[in-house]
Amino acid sequence: MGFSVGNAFVIAVAILASLAGFGLLVTQLLTISQYQKSKTGNLSASYSPGANDNASGVGVLLALAEAFAQGEVAKQVAFLFTSAEESGLYGARAFCASHENWRHNTFVICLDMVGRGEDLYYVQREGIFKPLYTDQTINQMLLQANPHLKGVWYTLRSGDFAAFCRAGFPTTSLQSGRRGLVDWRYHSVYDTADQIETPALQTVLETIGKLVINY
Known part of the structure; x- marks a missing residue:
C-alpha cells in the first residue's frame, strides 16, 4: 500500500503471520532511514543501520514465533511486521483500517527498540495535553509476567502503538533502555x-513468553 507524503511516496507494508483471538505482537519492519537507503542506493546522512530501531523488535518476534511453534500454545497469536512508522505510522494504520473487526477480541503488544539497556519499560501514555493511554489490563498482565517492568510516559515521541490505540485496539508497547530511555545511537x-x-x-522474550503461557 502506498501513501503520498509531501513530495515523497512512502511504501507502507504490514506483514502478518498467524500461529495457531489471543493477541497481536507488532514490530516496526523498516525505519524511514532504511527505506531511503534502499531507494537511493547510497549511504546518505540520514542512513541508519537500524539495529536497535528496530531490528531488535523484528528479531524478538521471529524468535518468539519459532519458540511458540515448537510448543503448545493455547491461544492464537499473530505476528505483525509493519513499515513506514517514522513517516506517520502508515503500516500500522493501514492494518487497523483493514482489520477493524480484530479490535473486539485482540490484545496488541508493540515492540520498539528492545535491544539495549538493563530495564524493560511499558508505555503508559503518549502526549501531554490530550494524552493517549495504553491498556491497563495488558499492562497488568505484563507486570504479572515480569514484576520488574517500569512504566514510562511518552511526551514528544510516539510509535505504532498509537495507531492501534486510536483504532480501538487494547494496546501497549515495550521498550528497553536505561534511566531516561535516551539512546543517542538511534x-x-x-x-x-x-x-x-x-x-x-x-528479558523481552521471557516476559512475553510467560504472558502467553499464563494468560
Whole structure:
C-alpha cells in the first residue's frame, strides 16, 4: 500500500503471520532511514543501520514465533511486521483500517527498540495535553509476567502503538533502555548490531513468553 507524503511516496507494508483471538505482537519492519537507503542506493546522512530501531523488535518476534511453534500454545497469536512508522505510522494504520473487526477480541503488544539497556519499560501514555493511554489490563498482565517492568510516559515521541490505540485496539508497547530511555545511537550511523545487548532481548522474550503461557 502506498501513501503520498509531501513530495515523497512512502511504501507502507504490514506483514502478518498467524500461529495457531489471543493477541497481536507488532514490530516496526523498516525505519524511514532504511527505506531511503534502499531507494537511493547510497549511504546518505540520514542512513541508519537500524539495529536497535528496530531490528531488535523484528528479531524478538521471529524468535518468539519459532519458540511458540515448537510448543503448545493455547491461544492464537499473530505476528505483525509493519513499515513506514517514522513517516506517520502508515503500516500500522493501514492494518487497523483493514482489520477493524480484530479490535473486539485482540490484545496488541508493540515492540520498539528492545535491544539495549538493563530495564524493560511499558508505555503508559503518549502526549501531554490530550494524552493517549495504553491498556491497563495488558499492562497488568505484563507486570504479572515480569514484576520488574517500569512504566514510562511518552511526551514528544510516539510509535505504532498509537495507531492501534486510536483504532480501538487494547494496546501497549515495550521498550528497553536505561534511566531516561535516551539512546543517542538511534536514527544514526551508530545504531549497529555490535551495540545490541543479548540480556535485553532475553528479558523481552521471557516476559512475553510467560504472558502467553499464563494468560
